[in-house]
Amino acid sequence: MRGCRAMTDDATVAKFRKDVETCFGTSCNFCEKDCPVYKIKKDKTYTSRGKNRTILGVLEGKVQPSEELAKLFYTCLLCGSCDARCAMENNKRFKEMRQVLVKRGLQRKEHQDLIEAIKGTGDIYGRKIDLAKRFGDEPKVAEGAEVKTEVAATVMPLYIGCQYKDSAEDVKAVVKVLNACGIKPKIGDEYCCGFVADALGFEDDFKQIKQKNREVVTYSDFITVCPSCTHYFRTEYSLNPKHVLSVVVENLDKLKWKRPRGADGKKLRVTYHDPCDLGRRLKMFDEPRKILQAMGVELVEMKNNRAFSVCCGAGGGILSTDKELSREMAKNRMRQAADTGAEAVVTCCPTCELSLLRGSLAVGKERGRKQEVIGLYRFMADHLKGRKPDVVSGGPGVTAGAGP
């Protein structure tokens, strides 16, 4: 088993002392209640309190750095559930612990491979996808599926992100919805935003990826699709991209929808899963709900929602190191969804969608009824009927006309 020298005098770890001592002194254990990892493992070491105490043990020289210790900090979703139930920034600390572990050569091999893939290709999966060739640099929706709008379209760069790049269906859905909002998205070359490198503790690699990103992705005003990319561009790049959902909400009163129907022909009953990055980090709880309400669904909430939502089980790099644990967490979330009686779970994150889908198969068998898992972009595109005529104010006789 790999180990490394003690961390008792490590400057990064030393700066945690006050907070981990506060956690030790407080010991309220509120973090345990909805920690998805703890719910499966039932091992207190894996809660936020447990990890904080372990850091204290490291500082006191009573816990030695080792590959096994690193596993503890990598068996964390960095979902922020504990932070929402605390008043301290635990996730930030755990991410910085990962940085310390990486610097000491205790990173997970699977994660190292991911980082090499990003640095080699600018893509999290090591793919070389020519986005302009795949989608056209100004992608168009299929004829007949487009939504006509009398408002002249504004051309805006659209950053798709690694997770959505391969999903033509999602990208076309986004394009259709943006068109209806008067936006003509322009897709160009992309480079990974690097959030994975940062989340996994590869601090130096993240800096390199960031730099490369800015060389390739030169625009500053743009629209984003993926919650994680959006969060990172805002916090680590000091940019302020607009998320697709914000654009939709701005245009919501102008959009017309075909009402989604359930199997019984009545209003479709859905529940919404708040992705960690879109929800807790970007605070976009209301936007998806406003859209769903406008679409005419019957929206029911899960027991844990909004800031107290429970992670789908695929965050923090866990998918690459413990698929089984990830699936069990997804199942737990889908059990909450099933408890609502909703026919479908809607979410707006590519990672969440896949993870919840994995969970839905097993929980469907358990409960005798499988819930659909639907991405909000495709849900919107499938039910978007059109745009209401735009009214241009200016007195009688003046009607909306084509733009310049």
Place this chain on the structure above:
Amino acid sequence: MAVYIEELRAALGEKVHTEDFERFAYGADWSPRTPQEVFPPEVVILPKETEDVRKVVEIAYKYGIPVTAGGGLTGMAGGAVPIHGGIYIDGTSMNRIIEVDVANQTVRAQGGCTMQEIVDALEPHGLWIPNLPESKWSCTIGSEICCDNDSTFGMRWGKILNALLSVELVTGKAEVVEFGHRKSHFSSSGYKVKDLIVGSEGTLGVVTAATLKAEPIADERSVDMILFPSMTRAVDYLNRLLKAGLAIDGAHINCKRRLKFYTHAYKEKHGHDPEVPDWAEALLAIIFSGDKKVLEFNKKYAFKVAEEMGGALVKERDIVESWWISKHTLAFEPYKQKWPKSQTEKKFGACDPGIPMGRLEEFYKAFIATAEKHRLSILGMNAYLEHPNSIGFSLSCALFVNYRDQDEVNRFRKYFEELSKIAVDMGGTMSTYMGDTNLRVPYLEYEHGNAVAYFKELKKVFDPKGIMNPGKKFKWEGDGKCGGVGQ
């Protein structure tokens, strides 16, 4: 690796954890202690079934290894801290609801179910367990039984013994025994050994399952606060209401200073602590529940009597709601949960004596004097009414303790011991919800005299080698080979 650990691994495989980082977090509970006073066990077990626990104790018994079982590790006096090392059993991995019997209003749960998990399982059936502490999200039924902890609704429903019908225990000899009366509410058959297990702090065995009596959930509940010129007046008032025939779900008498600690939500909203008139020395939080008309009658009657007895209803609802949030609903704004912010420099530390009902004011003065003698900041006192339909209270005599300062922590412990003895001197008891733990071991005879000899004999019946949570209630006579340092 020690032979006993190898045998544990052979018997339980992945349920056995021995890495240093897997054990450290289990070395402390909620009680005031410095970050250096952590006592990690040698091995942590995460059992799933009673048989797992039995195997653990069997091996521990064979080698004379200490066994400490714990739940949420939110104990306030070190009860579940494995001070003599050895084996720690984390009960929370055994958290299955075994049965909800709606017709008989009972629930059977594994010992590691939290009180909230039990309440959640009952709710769809219109039932609940009223014997709930503030720590219900973490406190397991096993811990609640072994600690005999406090209850928010004790005034009507009592403490856990009032709901406990039957308990499964793995004794210190690794025998699995059921004590109690199945699903009947009481019995005159056999000996009431089930009662003995309540408050036994894991020194007789490990609670692996329990059957509890559930109650129907009332349609409505109301929480109010009434100011009184003294705590004694508040006690007299409650006595008057009981005499009148009112059913009071919960009653908590806070001294003036204590209110601040419970009204974090108020301070977040208004930017300052709630203001209490100078004349009011006590705030009584009173909880009623029932059908709407009954509730309205009870409240009207209760408030009329309060006015007659010099009390004044707290009209500012935010104060009451804030207290209730702190005590029961535990709601908070995301990222603003009160505990970490309020414990950055000093933490809540308390003593939990019980005293005769007529000596409350006198004891309050002794609490203040003892705290001041040991130069400790006073948080305040709270009397939880915990005896069903009768006046009987647990006291929480709380201070702020700088947990980074060993000297201050030591002074807290001296205060704790001294106040415990004062309670005995006043005709009361050292502990009403935290247990003796190791802190009161030197004073057990002070309170119980020659009864202690009977306690020790009983302990030998259940735990002949003294391996179950050694050092709690009694000094451990073990050879210390498992490491850990006795306090």
